[in-house]
Amino acid sequence: MRILVLNPNTSATMTAEIDAAARAAAAPETEIVTVQPSFGSVAIDSAAESYLSAVGVMDVVATQLAAGTFDADAVVLAGFGEHGKDALQEMLDVPVLDIAESAAHVAQLIGRRFSVVTTLARSIAPIEDRLLLAGLAAHCASVRACGLGTAEVDADPAAAVAAIVAEAERAVTLDGADVICLGCAGMAGVTAAITEKLGVPAVDGVAAAVGLAQMLVGLNLSTSKAGVYAAGPDNARTHWPLSQGLHT
Amino acid sequence: MRILVLNPNTSATMTAEIDAAARAAAAPETEIVTVQPSFGSVAIDSAAESYLSAVGVMDVVATQLAAGTFDADAVVLAGFGEHGKDALQEMLDVPVLDIAESAAHVAQLIGRRFSVVTTLARSIAPIEDRLLLAGLAAHCASVRACGLGTAEVDADPAAAVAAIVAEAERAVTLDGADVICLGCAGMAGVTAAITEKLGVPAVDGVAAAVGLAQMLVGLNLSTSKAGVYAAGPDNARTHWPLSQGLHT
Amino acid sequence: MRILVLNPNTSATMTAEIDAAARAAAAPETEIVTVQPSFGSVAIDSAAESYLSAVGVMDVVATQLAAGTFDADAVVLAGFGEHGKDALQEMLDVPVLDIAESAAHVAQLIGRRFSVVTTLARSIAPIEDRLLLAGLAAHCASVRACGLGTAEVDADPAAAVAAIVAEAERAVTLDGADVICLGCAGMAGVTAAITEKLGVPAVDGVAAAVGLAQMLVGLNLSTSKAGVYAAGPDNARTHWPLSQGLHT
Amino acid sequence: MRILVLNPNTSATMTAEIDAAARAAAAPETEIVTVQPSFGSVAIDSAAESYLSAVGVMDVVATQLAAGTFDADAVVLAGFGEHGKDALQEMLDVPVLDIAESAAHVAQLIGRRFSVVTTLARSIAPIEDRLLLAGLAAHCASVRACGLGTAEVDADPAAAVAAIVAEAERAVTLDGADVICLGCAGMAGVTAAITEKLGVPAVDGVAAAVGLAQMLVGLNLSTSKAGVYAAGPDNARTHWPLSQGLHT
Amino acid sequence: MRILVLNPNTSATMTAEIDAAARAAAAPETEIVTVQPSFGSVAIDSAAESYLSAVGVMDVVATQLAAGTFDADAVVLAGFGEHGKDALQEMLDVPVLDIAESAAHVAQLIGRRFSVVTTLARSIAPIEDRLLLAGLAAHCASVRACGLGTAEVDADPAAAVAAIVAEAERAVTLDGADVICLGCAGMAGVTAAITEKLGVPAVDGVAAAVGLAQMLVGLNLSTSKAGVYAAGPDNARTHWPLSQGLHT
Amino acid sequence: MRILVLNPNTSATMTAEIDAAARAAAAPETEIVTVQPSFGSVAIDSAAESYLSAVGVMDVVATQLAAGTFDADAVVLAGFGEHGKDALQEMLDVPVLDIAESAAHVAQLIGRRFSVVTTLARSIAPIEDRLLLAGLAAHCASVRACGLGTAEVDADPAAAVAAIVAEAERAVTLDGADVICLGCAGMAGVTAAITEKLGVPAVDGVAAAVGLAQMLVGLNLSTSKAGVYAAGPDNARTHWPLSQGLHT
Incomplete structure (x- = not known):
């Protein structure tokens, strides 16, 4: 089983700490991959930064989906109170857990x-x-x-x-x-x-989310697509994923 | 890991069905033991039968505790809406899950x-x-x-x-x-x-409770004893466990 | 009018105190009969004891019903927060009041x-x-x-x-x-x-329950049997009433 | 025991019907006195009429209090949803029941x-x-x-x-x-x-309120004067009670 | 735009203060007219006085309506927590704001x-x-x-x-x-x-209510007459408006 | 008075319609300026697009603030249910209204x-x-x-x-x-x-928000900065505002 853990901020130190916490909680056979957005804020202390982080983690996932490299069995959004879980649930067929x-x-x-x-x-x-x-x-x-x-x-x-x-x-x-x-x-x-x-x-x-992600995958359950988490209509977007168009 | 699954009614058929459901949901390394009370009702369709079943599952656990044979890492109470979970949480140090x-x-x-x-x-x-x-x-x-x-x-x-x-x-x-x-x-x-x-x-x-029990055991978490689920005072009781005193 | 007051614990001292409180509150023409279960706990300080007491008072009533000796116009369950009222409402046609x-x-x-x-x-x-x-x-x-x-x-x-x-x-x-x-x-x-x-x-x-019991009897009102308090189906039970089968 | 029943509208027919309902529900030793305001509306079908009726029943009670003729042990306000109960609770020391x-x-x-x-x-x-x-x-x-x-x-x-x-x-x-x-x-x-x-x-x-009024009087309980139902300050009022100043 | 501000008590000092507050908040082109009831209490410190004040402001409005002199575009009821807003909403077609x-x-x-x-x-x-x-x-x-x-x-x-x-x-x-x-x-x-x-x-x-009244009038919105604020049935009333029948 | 109306999607047609609705509701002396984000989605039909739009309108405002061109007396966020209002409230000292x-x-x-x-x-x-x-x-x-x-x-x-x-x-x-x-x-x-x-x-x-914005500006009231809408800490961000770094 492979769990993608998303640190919503851009702090590499925090990404490493979250990664360690996830690994400590995961079962031996579970693979943990922890990533952070390619733009955003080093810490999330406002609604503005929370929205920015939501788009940041969406961008990570969209980029992986577009490249065909998304291969996780579950996703953990490692922001305590940050936005974005419902968007990831729309975008993905695997379970998404919020810490x-x-x-x-x-x-x-x-x-x-x-x-x-x-x-x-x-x-x-x-x-x-x-x-x-x-x-x-x-x-x-x-x-x-x-x-x-x-x-x-x-x-x-x-x-x-x-x-x-x-x-x-x-x-x-x-x-x-x-x-x-x-x-x-x-x-x-x-x-x-x-x-x-x-x-x-x-x-x-983080431990709780990893444990629950393993539980859901073990029970073969994932997000309902019969309601609000169904994929949205194919509206035209500009500059999406944003990271594709950002000057480096 | 060993999970004790408690069917609150006295139907052996139902006990077998619950046992099968629990085994199907459990991880390979998890041992499932499903039991039923030694008194009570074959089905639970009233508040009266629900209370009787609560005392029935309490009696099972108390008998095991008294005999020193209780050795589960978690307990699943397999009654959907039946009483008794909080009593078991008081009596035990391991997690108790209600279906x-x-x-x-x-x-x-x-x-x-x-x-x-x-x-x-x-x-x-x-x-x-x-x-x-x-x-x-x-x-x-x-x-x-x-x-x-x-x-x-x-x-x-x-x-x-x-x-x-x-x-x-x-x-x-x-x-x-x-x-x-x-x-x-x-x-x-x-x-x-x-x-x-x-x-x-x-x-x-049943599957959900088994999955969550495994999750809690995996995270090394159990019922808080700092609040209402602390063991009660040592009040004198008559005929307890009841099954000890029942004519067979 | 005759009110059966049920002390849910097995303390005779408490039964006497409850009886005195009920008599003090009752109208002159009201007869108070206060009883306690034949098994259970001398005080109720846990969920486990609360369930045990619920079965204890159910057992009192079931024994009277089986013997044809139940003749109260209303029942008062004298446990403050204890379980069992809904079970008694199912079992009886007269009003049941919880203190x-x-x-x-x-x-x-x-x-x-x-x-x-x-x-x-x-x-x-x-x-x-x-x-x-x-x-x-x-x-x-x-x-x-x-x-x-x-x-x-x-x-x-x-x-x-x-x-x-x-x-x-x-x-x-x-x-x-x-x-x-x-x-x-x-x-x-x-x-x-x-x-x-x-x-x-x-x-x-206790006073409030006795007063409300008298009020309901006076208005000729009792528990609705059109909903959840209807008598349950006739499921097979073992050892019921439990007191019948307990070694003395 | 004497219960003052207040019909909030000015329909004598309704007053008689309420009086009959109250008498049918009352214990033999309870005296029922049913009255109606001296001004207001023959039926109460609006918020405006509800406020008018509240002042109408307040006026009845204030007039009795001023004349020293108020001698009820409890008051029943016989309007289903109408205003005024809290005002009567402020004005009186006896229990006030709303139907x-x-x-x-x-x-x-x-x-x-x-x-x-x-x-x-x-x-x-x-x-x-x-x-x-x-x-x-x-x-x-x-x-x-x-x-x-x-x-x-x-x-x-x-x-x-x-x-x-x-x-x-x-x-x-x-x-x-x-x-x-x-x-x-x-x-x-x-x-x-x-x-x-x-x-x-x-x-x-009406029956419920009469029954509960009898219950409260029997238990010697009345409105708490330690909170919002304490008598108000002695503010100057004009034309109060209003009925005193109305042309007949 | 003309706003009728209703002080629910009978204190002329308070009426003047409310009038000043309303004028300070109003737009230059808004005319403020502040009035008080012709009966009631100089301060409103009880439920009884609140009901009396509700009838007082209803009386003001009913008198203006009967005389054909009501010409406000909105009404502000300047009692903080006092009753009467819903009655005025029934009686009037213009917006009614409660402070x-x-x-x-x-x-x-x-x-x-x-x-x-x-x-x-x-x-x-x-x-x-x-x-x-x-x-x-x-x-x-x-x-x-x-x-x-x-x-x-x-x-x-x-x-x-x-x-x-x-x-x-x-x-x-x-x-x-x-x-x-x-x-x-x-x-x-x-x-x-x-x-x-x-x-x-x-x-x-007062300022908030004046501001919101101006906003509603500006948007051409007023109280819905499709629900509970529809005018009531034409029930017979005695002595209404009360001020007409009061000895002066 | 100048109100900045933010259409959260990137449809110029919708921006024009919102602008017309805002102008129709505004007082004659109010100036309406309606803009749309420089990236995002032509319609907002998912949580993902809602977060993207929140960052889009934040980007508009941040760009104006950075350039010193923000000069509105109030802001209207013209998305019905879309995210972002709280972020704008943090970023700005003027009132922000959500439709x-x-x-x-x-x-x-x-x-x-x-x-x-x-x-x-x-x-x-x-x-x-x-x-x-x-x-x-x-x-x-x-x-x-x-x-x-x-x-x-x-x-x-x-x-x-x-x-x-x-x-x-x-x-x-x-x-x-x-x-x-x-x-x-x-x-x-x-x-x-x-x-x-x-x-x-x-x-x-849109009309309601414009009306309320005018009301707040008229009363000289704006978002409280004493609580959650205070400006956030000065965390380091990359690529912000995003539109600055996007390839055109």
């Missing part, structure tokens, strides 16, 4: 109420929106942010882990969560720290 | 709106309640019943399949479902018939 | 937002579930627990009353409740203490 | 889903609003209208009953109701006809 | 979550009800009160502004609001103070 | 329940999602599609109008709508036809 929804599904299987702990406060709203649209808001106790940005996390990873654990503790104590979803991709060691310190399960979205 | 919730989770991963098609109309309410409590009602387009009882299904399986497919078609056409969950356990061939006739994915709850 | 739902109905008639104050924190979730399924969650401001278990309540009743009053005060001050429902059965003096200290009405579930 | 909410509470006690059947289609919206604000919408299957106005009901009562029964049948068959609430006051014989023809319980709001 | 709903609509256009800050705590419930019925509750973060009554606001306006700003700050900090709606009419300078101190937009309901 | 939300706001001001009638069935889901996220779903009676695509509408506009009117009639009759929102941009004559044939107000999103 925010995947984490929430897994959390509901092992607890009564889950909280999401993310980095920046401005990521709270898009995560809430993602869960609401996915029909996964009813058991969400809260979406919380520890307030650290990408630069700060990179500068002092241990302090970042501590900040996320502290916020997770508030989710458990104040909001009644009994499971924590890690609301960002690629941070090693956080889920283990949460479980060790707080005694609650912690779900990493 | 109604499992089917709904899988359906949401591959479509926008799912419908459940069950046999008797009186099963609609408990399934709706199960989905509501599990936080999975938002994307449920409808719960429908084809109106056939266990006896009729047994007497003419082909007619039963046709009736379920016909009801599934109404779910797609009238309610906007793009995925169908089969709302009962152990009917061979129905999901294939739905997909073939209607072109929509159909999810069997 | 959690009854308290909530009465609270809504006399206030805008009610809170439930119970003993153990692990009872919060089943009470929330009961209210949600009963369609009574919209005006529930909160379900709170004072943190004392049965043993502590028995050891120092006055301290328990003080703890519940203190939690009720938080419900009024922090959550905006203007009515308090007492979320457990059989504690004398608590409702009076709440009203005296906080100036808000306090509703005891 | 729409009362019918819905009673319906939920005896079934899973109720429908309301009223006369004119333009009454549907205010009834839906009333149930939503009262937190009683979750188990409401539908609010339906048979389309007959007051004049038509008066001209051919038997045809009106038949039309309401026919609409109730649609509520049961199409909407899944297992209890019907009669969405207007004062029509004799309708609930019996519904139950006889359809086999479902039918709840008359 | 609570108008503020909420405008707030949603410029932010993600809005809070309402009003004066007395007892106004919170009717404002919540108004927003719920109007379908505008989903993005309401909170309704808060600063606790000052009309007299206190009049006695020390600067202190009142400070108290409202302080409460608005809690809405932003604790509830996550990014827009504040001023939950009362006629206080000059509050919106500017909120925006200056907190850096969030503040919406005055 | 789907604008139509829904205006519809709620003039009726009780609105329906949206769009062209293709596959547009239903994104419109439902847009309304849900905007907190405008509670009063939406239905979103319906007449089934005609862009080509068919262009080939026979009169037939398209008739098909939309027929679908609007079903919304009124079957779903209880009393206002219709036209769920696509740029079709002349449809709203007039709906109102003429069905007697209900019909709201065109």
